[in-house]
Amino acid sequence: MTTTESAATDENILRAAIAAELDRTRRRSLALTDSVDDAELTRQHSPLMSPLVWDLAHVGNQEELWLVRDVGGLVPLRSDIDELYDAFRHARADRPALPLLNPAEAREYVRGVREKTLDVLDRTPLRGRRLVDEGFAFGMIIQHEQQHDETMLATHQLRRGEPVLHAPAAPPSIAPPSAREVLVPGGPFTMGTDAEPWALDNERPARTVHVDAFHLDTAPVTNAAYAEFIAAGGYDRREWWTEEGWAHRQRAELRAPLFWTRDSDGTWWRRRFGVTEPVPADEPVVHVCLHEAQAYARSVGRRLPTEAEWEKAARHDPATGRSRRHPWGDAAPTERHANLGQRHLTPAPVGAYPLGATPAGVHQLVGDVWEWTSSAFTGHPGFAAFPYREYSEVFLDGGYQVLRGGSFGTDPSMARASFRNWDLPIRRQIFAGFRCARDATRAERT
Template sequence: MTTEPAIGGEETLRTAIAAELGRARHRSIALTESVDDSDLTRQHSPLMSPLVWDYAHIGNQEELWLVRDVGGLVPLRSDIDELYDAFQHARADRPALPLLSPDEARAYVRGVREKALDVLDRTRFRGRRLVAGGFAFHMIAQHEQQHAETMLATHQLRMGEPVLHAPAPPSASALPETTEVLIPGGPFTMGTDTDPWALDNERPAHTVFVAPFLLDTTPVTNAAYAEFIEAGGYRRREWWTETGWAHRSRAELRAPLFWESDSDGSWWRRRFGVVEPVPADEPVVHVCAHEAEAYARWRGRRLPTEAEWEKAARHDPIDGRSRRYPWGAAEPTAEHANLGQRHLRPAPVGAYPRGATPAGVHQLVGDVWEWTSSVFRGYPDFAAFPYREYSEVFLDSGYRVLRGGSFGTDTSMGRATFRNWDHPIRRQIFAGFRCARDVSPGEWA
């Protein structure tokens, strides 16, 4: 449920929504205007859409929900709905469609936003669930930011000179004193009923019992992962699941995506057009779930379940309540987490001591999405809203849950209830992991 604002608070909410929509659009424009039109229409990988498709799709979703549904206005371009329906055409097939040209896409997206802001000005945030608390506007702002991260991943797959630039992340300032911490067993509240930004798969709130377990205080670093490679991690079958080994063999995996080894055994990576040595102290990124599981087995560990991850990120050991963020209720800032494309890379482990949990777990939010061992499923009493295609059609279909967000994830999705999912073989996403393990009897006093 959402809380309807008092009449006097509607203008404050309206102003905040307009700011969020504007911030999302500023990022989309930066990601599309940084390349020429030929780059916008080119498919840089069959895994991804042309950038111009993503941009027009953003506008089409905004038109469908804000202009037509919430606003009740006539369509600007109902003739293109099928072209930009993500379920009608596979990504690999989209370059062959009669897509809007870059100039047409820009004009369309601009026209939709003008009408959407007119709708925002006259919308009362009460009554219908879609508009109560500004839900539809929140949903569209998050949708655009999700596609911005997708477009950022397309930029990473793009060949050519660097076109994106950002300052380096902060250096490590407070490395954890221990490599793992105990997360006590017991019940906690998973999901939410009240967060106005929460999407359908984050709802409803429900009680989950989690047995005590040990969790790494930081994500697995590049240096640690390189040790796995040097120990024969990609050659030794015993560390891999049957499915994982079959994929490793078929895809000829040898190292994280974008890594290459030098003649002397040192590792290099390509990052947004820059070729550089692999930084030892950054979380490893661009690994699939099968690689994460193989590493964890090699270390005598496992991946955490989704419930374990959320308990570690949200459970307040003092009052037993579930927090919105690992550090508490404060909105994420540049001192809490590496979010929002402030930097174009993960930060070294230990770079955000203010973002740690009370138990001392660092960087659960930002830097890299973290693979879990859980299949993407709906919570008890899950109900699709406002459309099945956001979550429901993906449930129980073999997708693996990722948590926490990456350096490319917007702060609006930095809450610890947010759920992401993808095929366990995917590596183009900004995904890493951390390890967990069961507590042995008598091990932890």
């Protein structure tokens, strides 16, 4: 086989993989929207979220803008709706009042866009232009749609009514961590990436970062541990909260994680996708904001890890000194490594994924719950927006906080340990939890 023939074969393999990912992603989007009737699709279930039908048409519009028009050079299908589905033109709370496509029109629109996209994929060289090298633009759109799928999943959690989403229970705990924490040695590591073909702009460029030695929890903080914080007066102890956090706790009247309620005998219950059930003790706590996470950490004499500490713990291989794609290595995540992709509708108990642990024994860094860090969302040194400012750049230095690791609703296409998420410190509707860290002693640092 000639070099040219080999390159053509590689491109055809990549095209087939992209087509499969596009199809898998769209099936998830349709499952999230087909599970409710038209009235539920067009209703706004929280002012924090868009109507589900907006998200559906929005992912189609982004696909049309980037793949049909830009990559494919084709004429617009519906240029008249671009303004309606521009996320920066209309706040989420205002979107229900817009003349949006109705559910039937939205489904027809995304179907028509997808037909054009597949035609573009078939005839576009996946090299020679940065936007299409190794299928980047297609990967960007796949990840964009999956991000909105997780957003739609959060909308489902906020909606009231009977359960409409169903999934098998998460696996039981197999091998809980044998220690509460591990020491992560100090030293340099490679943070970020230049090698991931579908990595987004805020993950780039890779650079060497020095991290001092620190201790990191081997598992996320559990519901049982968080309930102890509440029982110890956690929401009333001013000394455990930052000034900003205490002001928000009072203003928002926080008393427990979102969706938790307590009955007269002291039992905690939670509402989960339409089901009310006792809070499972051994699952990571979820639906807490940054301020709650910080207060808990202070209550136990600890702190949240920095983003660099989190990434070093998740990626650094002490045997080789290199940064790996995932905590367990470079192999793609499977259902035995992590709780991802809406395979289950809840975090898994601590210890459910021993194969996903780091060599040092840190569990469940990827999947289950996004983890708050102590770092503000800024660009890596040398950051350059690509291919558009509105993905990352407009949020940098804007009061947003970094979350890492992904949740049970995060797709495996974004499960690489360099992936960065961000949100406002007060947000609780997202599937966020946390784990704690502490400084190493002077002796441990030397």
